[in-house]
Amino acid sequence: MTGTAKFWDRHAEGYAKRPVGDEAAYEHKLALTRARLAPEMTVLEIGCGTGTTALHHAPHVAHIRAVDVSPKMLEIARRKAEAAGIGNITFEVADFDSLDTEDGDYDLVMAHSILHLLRDRRDAIVKAVRLLKPGGLFISSTPCLAGGRLGWLRFVLPPARWLGLVPWVGFFTAETLIADFEAAGLEIEETWQPGPAKALFVIARKR
Secondary structure: OOHHHHHHHHHHHHHHHOOOOOHHHHHHHHHHHHOOOOOOOEEEEEOOOOOHHHHHHHHHOOEEEEEEOOHHHHHHHHHHHHHHOOOOEEEEEOOHHHOOOOOOOEEEEEEEOOHHHOOOHHHHHHHHHHHEEEEEEEEEEEOOOOOHHHOOHHHHHHHHHHOOOOOOOOOOOHHHHHHHHHHOOEEEEEEEOOOOOOOEEEEEEEO
16 A cells, blocks of 8 residues: 555545535535536546545436545445445545556546645646547646745645655646646636635636
8 A cells, every 4th residue: 555545544534524624615616517517427536535526426427436545535435425325436446547447438537636646747637638538528626835825835744744744745836737737638618716725626628
């Protein structure tokens, strides 16, 4: 098991109990996504955590394959799905880098609160686009921590990571992330950011 998986396993129960930081913003992102869903869609979610977002969207699509590196996170996700009576999500322990799947398999790839935690986010974005069908959607919500009000975290997080308190975190601006999407072959259709220190929500389509 990787160090990242061990970190999230240790924090899985606490993470699951933590309330959503901005419930109104989260609900708005769910609504924006739901407007793009269709009953025949097959969806891949990377870094699904305890499955909350997948569980919200499952009733509106054919199937969701939800992957995460943390077995403990996925145990919680499966319990939640069973309690809710939702059976069209497959929760799978997998590293996105080595995920076994075919190009063009998915109508939608979701990546929420994960791209800033990947050392190779550009490679991950390129792979996500490759897995999309022509015209498929990529939807993400990502903290962009470089500059602005959150720039000071660059100096605080490394020692916190050394102490095992936080995972590795990448620093980039919203403009850089948008450029990464476009370079990978995505056309930006919609962006939304509820505040200057909030995660950037993006809906993009494979060109």
